[in-house]
Amino acid sequence: MTATGYDLAVVGAGIVGLGHAAAARERGLRVVVIDRATQITGASVRNFGHICVTAQSGEARQYAERARELWLRYAGRAGFWVRESGTVVVARAADELAVIQEWSRAESGVALIGAGDVTGKAPVVGAVGGAWLPRDLQVDPRQAAPALARHLADTGVEFRWRTSALGVAGGVLHTTRDPIHADAVVVAVGHDVDQLYPHVAEAAGVLRCGLDMLLVEPAALPAPLRAPVLTGWSLLRYSGSRDVPAAAALRERLATEHPDLYALDLNQMYTQRPDGTVIVGDTHYRSTSVAPFQAESSFDALADVTRELFGLTRLPVRERWQGVYASAPEEFLIAAPADGLRVVSVTTGIGMTTGLGLGEAVVADLFGARSTGRAVPTVPGA
Ligand SMILES: Cc1cc2nc3c(=O)[nH]c(=O)nc-3n(C[C@H](O)[C@H](O)[C@H](O)COP(=O)(O)OP(=O)(O)OC[C@H]3O[C@@H](n4cnc5c(N)ncnc54)[C@H](O)[C@@H]3O)c2cc1C
Known part of the structure; x- marks a missing residue:
């Protein structure tokens, strides 16, 4: 962690942003998540809640298989409904x-x-x-991501709602409130990637x-x-x-x-x-x-x-x-416009299936073996 800030700042509290926050917190890192909304209102609560592992292939299948394990883990810890439904x-x-x-x-x-x-x-x-x-799973889309966000907050992830990202410069995340200093920033704003990083979105055909x-x-x-x-x-x-x-x-x-x-x-x-x-x-x-x-x-x-x-x-x-x-033509957008900055979006309708696994992979790429070794605090009901 830097003297003044966080190990990781995540922009976007949808399932993709939460996947990054959860993976970083598992390593004991200090994490802040900002979202311009008051609560989770994007694609991550508007979907079917279908964790459609088997129908994926390639990179998506790898993320989905890992996400399957993580959904089961976090449902147990956070106490939200998951069904090994097939x-x-x-x-x-x-x-x-x-x-x-x-x-x-x-x-x-x-x-x-x-x-x-x-x-x-x-x-x-x-x-x-x-x-x-x-092997497929099912969650209640209106419950799962909000419950995961609450659980992450209970384990020490800081959430700043009604806070919009304006951009990242020199390792500082500029927002509509205070600037945030972090070693790494992940921008996971779904389709709004075309607003914050239009050149990245256009190059990927988003x-x-x-x-x-x-x-x-x-x-x-x-x-x-x-x-x-x-x-x-x-x-x-x-x-x-x-x-x-x-x-x-x-x-x-x-x-x-x-x-x-x-x-x-x-x-x-x-x-x-x-x-x-x-x-x-x-x-x-x-x-x-x-x-x-x-x-x-x-x-x-x-x-x-x-x-x-x-x-x-x-x-x-x-x-x-x-x-x-x-x-977009590819299923995932993972761009690195600057050191310590990743712009990440699931560019087809499989973010509930893959987002948790994708977040873990991107955090591993950003932080390598880095972990504080400190256990993540457990919370009642975990
Ligand atoms: C109708 C529908 C059905 C679907 N069904 C399934 C399904 O069954 N299974 C499946 O795997 N996938 C499904 N999907 C896809 C899946 O829901 C998405 O891929 C996934 O939710 C995307 O997550 P996200 O975190 O990228 O985006 P979002 O959930 O949209 O979150 C992005 C967040 O970024 C925030 N944000 C944007 N700009 C800024 C900014 N400048 N500053 C701060 N915050 C910002 C927004 O407020 C938002 O909270 C479905 C999608 C839809 C729409």
Whole structure:
């Protein structure tokens, strides 16, 4: 630690910033986190809470595997809900099953299951089979990151809310309040990387991706979801399944049969929260800015496909919201514009799955073997 400040300053209290703060605190380092908001309100509370380990590949898979361990560790210490739920992927057509078959041959974590097993895990209609991904986890997105932030605060991480970063110069993080002196600074502001470091964001091709989401009342489905539910649309999205040879024919069929849904870049998926409400999503619009107004047709489309999948006549909606995340050709942006400074963003919709593992890797890169050797204080309930 410098005489005047911190070992690490983190800008952004979303799951990616928290992943860095947690990893540094584990080493006994002195950490401050600033966020311009009053509480966590970004993508890290607007998502599905799906820790989708098995569908990742390459670098994302490595971060996801580590994040899986860290989610379980911090849920135990901080006392938030985590479920070793697995994931069920519903196939309702032969070409969806073909993608799953090829994927399961390449990935040992993917088990091919029959229609009966699918409907035992989620009350869908029309399943012809599916995939079972037993290693995936689920958290409640509205609870997990805030609970982790509270836990980190209890262990000595300092949080400064309603404090915006203005930039970093000469090892000093300038903010809308006092300047912060730190040996290292991590800027983890999600899609807002285009505001603080526009040249870094533009070089990486970062856009903003806006998503439409619904929350459905607990009694809406005929039976509980025993696991997060993915569909044929999801098979085209994640790096583990989208590149198998059979995916091309599935993409072609969905684009031809459902041009409206294809234009929305639908990823039809569902998670059920502990209170029984069901998160329904999602659509994707990418641009340099997100339109301020959400079209009702997107929500209608989400409701239509949901009624069809679960055989419902009505869908009682409790809430609608928009999520935004960073989107770029590569899945991760990790830039070092200056010594001791890292600009980090998960540039596709997998930050809950990977953010904790990514944070640990970046902290290891910044601090090497450095650790104070002092134990992190344990807190009641840990
Ligand atoms: C609808 C939706 C569904 C998703 N579903 C999943 C899912 O199921 N599984 C999964 O793995 N991922 C999912 N994702 C992606 C995941 O939520 C994101 O990748 C992740 O939350 C990004 O975390 P973050 O910390 O980078 O960003 P954020 O959570 O957006 O946090 C960034 C923080 O930076 C702060 N900030 C910005 N600028 C400044 C500044 N100048 N000074 C100070 N603070 C600043 C903001 O206030 C904000 O709190 C989903 C995303 C969305 C939107």
